[in-house]
Amino acid sequence: MGVQFILCFNKQGVVRLVRWFDVRSSDPQRSQDAIAQIYRLISSRDHKHQSNFVEFSDSTKLVYRRYAGLYFVMGVDLLDDEPIYLCHIHLFVEVLDAFFGNVCELDIVFNFYKVYMIMDEMFIGGEIQEISKDMLLERLSILDRLD
Amino acid sequence: MGSSLRSFIKDVRGAKTLADERAIITKQSAKIRTKLRDDHLPHEKRRVNIQKLLYLYILGEKTHFGQVESINLVASDEFVDKRLGYLAATLLLDESEDLLTLLTNMLNNDLHHPNKYVVSLALTSLGFLSSPELARDLYPDVENIIKNSRDPFLLKKALQCAAKLIFKDDSLLEIFNIEDITRVLSNHSICTHGVLLGITKILQSILLIGLNGNKEEEDGIDYNNDILAPLSLLLREFFVRLENLNSKNIEPGYDVQGICDPFLQCEMIYTLQLYFQVGELLDSKHVLGYKDNFCDLLTRIATNTDSTKNSGQAILYETVKTIFSLNLNQPLRVLGVNILAKFLAGKDNNTKYVSLNTLLKVVPQEPTAVQRHRKFISHCLQDNDVSIRMRALELSFAILDGSNLVELVNELMKFLAKQDEDSKDLIIYTIDHLVDTFDTHVVKDESWKLDVFLNILKLVGPFINYEKINDILIIINNTTKLFDKSNFLQKLLSLSLDGESMEISDDNIGWQLVLVWCIGEYGDLVLNGDNKNNTSSINESSITDYLLNLQECYTTTNHKIINYILTTALKLSIKIFDAKNIEKLRQLILNYADSTDLTLQMKSNQYEIFFNQSLSVKKTILETMPKFEKIAEKSNNVKGSSKNLISNEPIDLLSDLLNEDSKSETKDSTGDNVKPIDILEEIFGEKNDITQPLKRGEEEEKSTNHPTVAITNADVILPSDATKIYDSSSLNVYASLLSVSSGLAHLDLFFQAKSLISDLQTFCAVPKAQKLTLGQLYPSSTIKASQVCKQSLKVSGSGKLKLRIKLDFHLNGSSSTTNEQFDHKFNESL
Numbered sequence: 001m002g003v004q005f006i007l008c009f010n011k012q013g014v015v016r017l018v019r020w021f022d023v024r025s026s027d028p029q030r031s032q033d034a035i036a037q038i039y040r041l042i043s044s045r046d047h048k049h050q051s052n053f054v055e056f057s058d059s060t061k062l063v064y065r066r067y068a069g070l071y072f073v074m075g076v077d078l079l080d081d082e083p084i085y086l087c088h089i090h091l092f093v094e095v096l097d098a099f100f101g102n103v104c105e106l107d108i109v110f111n112f113y114k115v116y117m118i119m120d121e122m123f124i125g126g127e128i129q130e131i132s133k134d135m136l137l138e139r140l141s142i143l144d145r146l147d
Numbered sequence: 148m149g150s151s152l153r154s155f156i157k158d159v160r161g162a163k164t165l166a167d168e169r170a171i172i173t174k175q176s177a178k179i180r181t182k183l184r185d186d187h188l189p190h191e192k193r194r195v196n197i198q199k200l201l202y203l204y205i206l207g208e209k210t211h212f213g214q215v216e217s218i219n220l221v222a223s224d225e226f227v228d229k230r231l232g233y234l235a236a237t238l239l240l241d242e243s244e245d246l247l248t249l250l251t252n253m254l255n256n257d258l259h260h261p262n263k264y265v266v267s268l269a270l271t272s273l274g275f276l277s278s279p280e281l282a283r284d285l286y287p288d289v290e291n292i293i294k295n296s297r298d299p300f301l302l303k304k305a306l307q308c309a310a311k312l313i314f315k316d317d318s319l320l321e322i323f324n325i326e327d328i329t330r331v332l333s334n335h336s337i338c339t340h341g342v343l344l345g346i347t348k349i350l351q352s353i354l355l356i357g358l359n360g361n362k363e364e365e366d367g368i369d370y371n372n373d374i375l376a377p378l379s380l381l382l383r384e385f386f387v388r389l390e391n392l393n394s395k396n397i398e399p400g401y402d403v404q405g406i407c408d409p410f411l412q413c414e415m416i417y418t419l420q421l422y423f424q425v426g427e428l429l430d431s432k433h434v435l436g437y438k439d440n441f442c443d444l445l446t447r448i449a450t451n452t453d454s455t456k457n458s459g460q461a462i463l464y465e466t467v468k469t470i471f472s473l474n475l476n477q478p479l480r481v482l483g484v485n486i487l488a489k490f491l492a493g494k495d496n497n498t499k500y501v502s503l504n505t506l507l508k509v510v511p512q513e514p515t516a517v518q519r520h521r522k523f524i525s526h527c528l529q530d531n532d533v534s535i536r537m538r539a540l541e542l543s544f545a546i547l548d549g550s551n552l553v554e555l556v557n558e559l560m561k562f563l564a565k566q567d568e569d570s571k572d573l574i575i576y577t578i579d580h581l582v583d584t585f586d587t588h589v590v591k592d593e594s595w596k597l598d599v600f601l602n603i604l605k606l607v608g609p610f611i612n613y614e615k616i617n618d619i620l621i622i623i624n625n626t627t628k629l630f631d632k633s634n635f636l637q638k639l640l641s642l643s644l645d646g647e648s649m650e651i652s653d654d655n656i657g658w659q660l661v662l663v664w665c666i667g668e669y670g671d672l673v674l675n676g677d678n679k680n681n682t683s684s685i686n687e688s689s690i691t692d693y694l695l696n697l698q699e700c701y702t703t704t705n706h707k708i709i710n711y712i713l714t715t716a717l718k719l720s721i722k723i724f725d726a727k728n729i730e731k732l733r734q735l736i737l738n739y740a741d742s743t744d745l746t747l748q749m750k751s752n753q754y755e756i757f758f759n760q761s762l763s764v765k766k767t768i769l770e771t772m773p774k775f776e777k778i779a780e781k782s783n784n785v786k787g788s789s790k791n792l793i794s795n796e797p798i799d800l801l802s803d804l805l806n807e808d809s810k811s812e813t814k815d816s817t818g819d820n821v822k823p824i825d826i827l828e829e830i831f832g833e834k835n836d837i838t839q840p841l842k843r844g845e846e847e848e849k850s851t852n853h854p855t856v857a858i859t860n861a862d863v864i865l866p867s868d869a870t871k872i873y874d875s876s877s878l879n880v881y882a883s884l885l886s887v888s889s890g891l892a893h894l895d896l897f898f899q900a901k902s903l904i905s906d907l908q909t910f911c912a913v914p915k916a917q918k919l920t921l922g923q924l925y926p927s928s929t930i931k932a933s934q935v936c937k938q939s940l941k942v943s944g945s946g947k948l949k950l951r952i953k954l955d956f957h958l959n960g961s962s963s964t965t966n967e968q969f970d971h972k973f974n975e976s977l
Contacts, residue, residue, distance in 0.1 A: 015205055019238070021275065032207045049531035051500040081468065082501055083461035084413045087403055110156055112205060113198060116234055124307045125274030127348055130341040131410045132400045139300065146226055146264060 002126040003085070004060055004075040006092075006119065008108070011069045013039040016108050017115055021126030038062060042071055053082045065089050070105055092122060095136050117143060152198045159206075176203060183216045190228060193220065197235050204238055214239050214246055221253050226264060229257070233268045237275040247276060251284050258288040263301060266292070270304035274311055282316040293327050299339045302331065306345025314352040321368060323353070325377045332384060340401055340411050343388070347414040353378065354421035358428060371429045379433035382422065386437075386444055389415045393448050393462075409458035413465045416448070420469040427473070442475055449482050454489055460498055464490075464505070471509045480513045488520040496532050503527060503538035510545045518546045525558040529565065536562070537573055544580045552588055556581070556599055563606045574610045578603060582618045593626050597635040600661075605642070608657030613707060614915070616660050623665065625774050633672035636665045637685070640673060644684045644693060659697060660711055666690055667715030668771050671722035690719070691728040698735055706744050713739065713747070717754045718769045721762060733758055863926065863937040865897050872971040877901055877958055878930075880969075887975045892942045896952075900930035906964075907956040909938060917944030917977065928956075948973040 008017035015035060041054060042064055055061045056075065063085040064073040072089045076082070093103075095118055100107040108115050121136055121143070123129060130136050155175060162168035179196045182188055188196075197220060200213040217239055220232025240246055250272075257269035270292070273285060289312060292305040313319045328346055331338055357370050368374065392407050392415070401408040419441060426434030449466050453459040467483040474480075487509075490502035503524075510517050524546070527539035540562070547555050559577060566574050581603065590596045600619055604611070611619075626632055639662045642651050651658055673685060698712045716732040723729060736758065739751035757765060869881035878900050885893040898907065907928045913919045922939035930936045942948060953968040 015207060018205055028207075028209065028211075035207065046531065049496065051496040051532055051534065053497060053500050054534065081413055081417075081461055081465050083457050083464055083497065084409060086497065087409055087458050087461060091403070109160070110153060112202065113231070113234060116238075117230075120234075120271050124271055124304055125277065125311050127274075127307055127310075127344075128410055129303050129307055129344060131344070131408055132340060134400045135339075135341070143264065146230075 002077070003088070003123060004077070004126060006123070007035065007038060007071075007073040007075075009035075009039055009071055009073075010105060011043065011071075013043065016070065016105065017112065017119070019116070019119060021123070038073060038075075042073060052086060063089065065093075067093055068105075070108070088128060091131065091133070092119070095122065095133060095140075098133065098137055099140055114144065150195070152195055152202065155199050156202060159202075172203065172206070172208060175199060176208060179203075180212050183213065190223065190225065194228065194231055197231055201235060201238060210239055218246055218249050218253070221250065221257075226262065229265060230268060233272045237272050240276065247278060247281065250276070251281060254281070254285055255288060258285065258292065263298060266301055267304060270301065270308050273308050274304065277308070277311040277315050279316045282312040282319060286312050286316075286319050286322070290322070290324075290327070293331070297337055299337050299342050302337060303339070303341035303345040306331075306342065307348050310345070310348035310352040313349065314355065317356045320353065320356065320374060325380075329381070332381070340408055344411055344414055347411075347418045350378065350381070350418050351414075351421055354418070354425050357425040358421065371431050371433075375425060375429065375431050376433045379422070379426075379431070379437070382419075382434070382437050383440075385415060385419060386440055389419070390444060390447070393451065403458040404456040405453060406456065406458040406462065409461050412462050416445075416462070416465045416469055420472060423473050442479060445470060445475070446479060446482065449479075449486060454486065457497070460490065460501070464501055467505060471505075471512055474512060477513075480509070481516045484509065484513050484516040484520070488523055491520065491523040491527065496530070496535060499527055499530070499535050500532075500538070503535065503542055507538065507542050507545060510542070514546065517542075518548075518551065521546060521551060521555065525555070528558060528562040533570055533573070536570070537576070540573060540577060544584070547584060549588055552584070552590070553595070556584075560599065560602050560606070563603065566607065568610070571610050574607045575612065575615075578607065578611050578615050582615055582622070585622055586618075593628060594631045594634060597623065597626060597631055601635060601638055604639075604655070604658040604661055605651065608655035608659075608661075609652070611657040612915075613660075616657055619661060620664055621775065623661070624668070624772050629669075629672060632665075632669050636662075636669045636673050639665060640685050640690070644689050653700070656705065656708065660708055663694065663697065663708065663711045663715045666694070667711075667718035670715075670719050674723065687723045687725050687728050691723070691731050694719070695731060695735055698738070702738075706747060709739070709747055710750065713750050713754060717757055720758065721765050721769055863897065863935045865899065865935050866895075869895075869897055873952070873967075873969045875967055877956075877965065877967070878904060878954075880952070880954075882971065882973075884973065884975065887948070887977065890943055890945065890977055892948055892975065892977055894940050894942070896938045896940060897935050898924075898930060898938070898954075899935045900932050902932045903930075903959050905929040905957045905960060907936070907954065910953040910955070911940065912951040913942055913944070914946050914949060916946045917942050917948075942977065945977050947976045 002021065004022045005020045006017065007015070007019075009015045013036075018031075018035065020031065038056065041056065042062065045054065047066060052065055053061060053063055055078070059078065060075045061078055061080075061082070062073055062075055063082050064071055065086060066072075072093060074085050074089060076085050096103045096108070096115065099114075099118060100111070118136075118140060121130060121139055130139075158171050158175075159168060162171055179200055182192065182196050193216065197213060197216060200210050200216075204210045213235060217232050217235030220228045221236060223229060223232065236250060240250070254269050254273055257265050258273075260266050260269070270289070273281065273289070286309070289305050289308045292301055293309060296302050296305065309323075313323060328349065331342060332346065353374060357375060389412065392412050395407040397405075398407045401411075403409050406412075422434055423438065423441060425431070426438075445466055449463065449470075452462050452466075454463055463486050467486055469475075470479050470483040484506070487502040487506050490498035491506075493499070506517055506520075506524075521543075524539050524542050527535055528543065530536050530539065540559075543555055543559060559581065563574065563577060581599070585596060585599075600622065604619075623632065623635065626635075639658070643658075643662055670690060674687060674690075694712055694716060698709060701708050701712075713736055716735045720729050720732045733755075736751050736754045739747040740755065742748045742751060757768060760768075865881060866883050869883040871879055872882045873880035878898055881897040881899065883895045883897065885895060896909070898904075898909075905928070907924060907930065909921070909924065911919055911921055920941040920943075922941075925937050925939075927936065940950075949970065949972040951968070951970045953966065955964050955966055957963070958965050
């Protein structure tokens, strides 16, 4: 179990968030190629009729969901329970929404470091660590004020 | 260009063209690099630069030059610096970096920091960067937090970290103390859902180590008694908590679509699954004693969880996976299959996908229960999502057996009817498996079987590859009743010859190949049969013209079908009576007498010789194919062309020539059947003046670019570097790889007889992406005991080098043929 990476990009394929939880290849180019591949794979899928799961490599499948113009993608192990990761994504987006108040792409673009802070309160090393929205938001508002 | 992060982001976004954007990024990147080198830069500026750098990281730019600076920030006393520093470190560093050593010290300090937010940052970062070295150095600090902290926020993170560290370095199991866990569990004020999640993670790590092997035994730890036994004391507690969670309706704060904390439920089910997996593996009575309780609990979860929402489905799915991974009792397995079937019946493609995937895995465990839901599975064959169709297809074949064959095949035909070029992979998959299905299942109603293939050809003929066409031809050939065959051809013909019908497109090559072959084999049945006058459009002339037209279409474009047409023209010539049509066929064959394609040229010339033989001789040669057993997947041409026979039965002149050149002729196809050889020899004995020059041309071409050393010695000696690839009671086979380069490999096969072997024939097949050129057996196809004969192979193409080899020979002079077959994979790739 565990998330290998979290990715967020828009419909044009511009990356808005990226977090690798597994041992990253020392070659950044490979990561970039992987992202490009993932974008191609997911953006070509039929939004309405196809499932939100797609196999990506020998060790990874993607669980993704589109919110308005943004795709949120998680890479998980082949044997993992896909539906629960869809819940992960949804919870993450709900927290973003509550934190920023009706979140939009620009919030994420300009406050990416805050989004990472949110992500890091929800996931640790690729494992989910907190599921209570209330607790998360309370904690985040404290952290946000520590600036 | 502004200096704040915001204005930088704005600038990048505002770039009109890609080139503009690149210019801005390059400039800013250089600027950051210079700034970071400046030791006197104020902290605030440093932060802005690192923030910009992180933005560049998200955009996929090079950021390695910021690694040191991120460590510097971590070292700062200010919280804001630390926070950004840790973020940068987790994004920019990886586990292999030397800089991690620098970080270890800082993490160590921060884990003891009086400010809990700093401790929290350090834990989060440790969770990311856990390496075996960090694990050993920092585990005591993490353990310290687990032991002493009363803050759930820190506790949950520390537990998660400990889980990671233990997994990285399993020798930590020695110092891990289960009581730390039990104490946390029993303290309600600190045991939040997040903390429970952390506990499941630690348990999972420990159990996974148990599953992955018993390295600990060397270190003096008895996993079963020292680890698993105390751990099993938590089982009862886990059952109660999971049951409570599952039966709770509304728990504010943890409710997801009406389900209470599906995340924790899934993690707990998974943890329990690991418990019992390890328990089974080590046969631990501590754990297995609880198995019945566990089964009861799973039954309750499976029955009570709402399956209409995604969160409930996640729990059910985890439950089903557990049932099957532990292969629990049959009622539970059936319950599991039924849950999956319920998923299938729904509209949500996500659940369908998950369900099909899981059903595929559980078919072997519970075949009948899965078969019961075949209606739903067939329904998924019509889904819009190709990945669902693919899985439904796989599943259909997985549950297919004698009892549902007709039903499922009919469903598959419906499926094929709806596919287009985009789903070529699915079509090929279906055809491959249908052919296999008909190979393994005896179908009583052969006319139905042929109808199935007629439909397949009609629907997806253009997509079927040649190999499968051959398999289909074999199936047709092996049909017992002549009536069925003639009926089949009748149907093919009426669809093709009826000018009005648009059902068969002109590029349906699969259809055409089969039709051409069938005309050659069974043309007379249709022309002379009882059903002759059913369709007026089928007669000698129309069939002849069909062949002629087809031949014209493909003259230069497809030699494969021309080969078929030539043989069919020859065969048909003895089945029809009208001299005009016969002459047309002869002319057709003659068209290729000087073709640039050597095979066609040779065929044309040889067939011309046949054509001039007396009818009685021709009839013997051109008999309908006998029933034959399928051999590997290799023959390109089902009909043994006369060319192959030459190589199998060397004629003196030819073999002399071949020995000289140390190279045998090319065999792009191997003959599967042996035709009356004596007659052929008779013919070629007189006429080899025709074939010989052709051969020579070919040989010279080959020998110039072939590096094999010429063999002058009649005795073949087994080279020392040859590896044995096959060993049977009658012979050994060795292979020696002479050269491998991209796209081309040369190798020699050596056959060492254990007792007298005569008339050895070798048939080789290579993967689809490769082409094989097979040399002749040297020195002869008869090998005395312990003698060796050799054969050279040239493989071109791409992919892994592997061979399937079939050997036919007579042992100890016996008249019956012995068959042996084996596969060999080389380590090399082309």
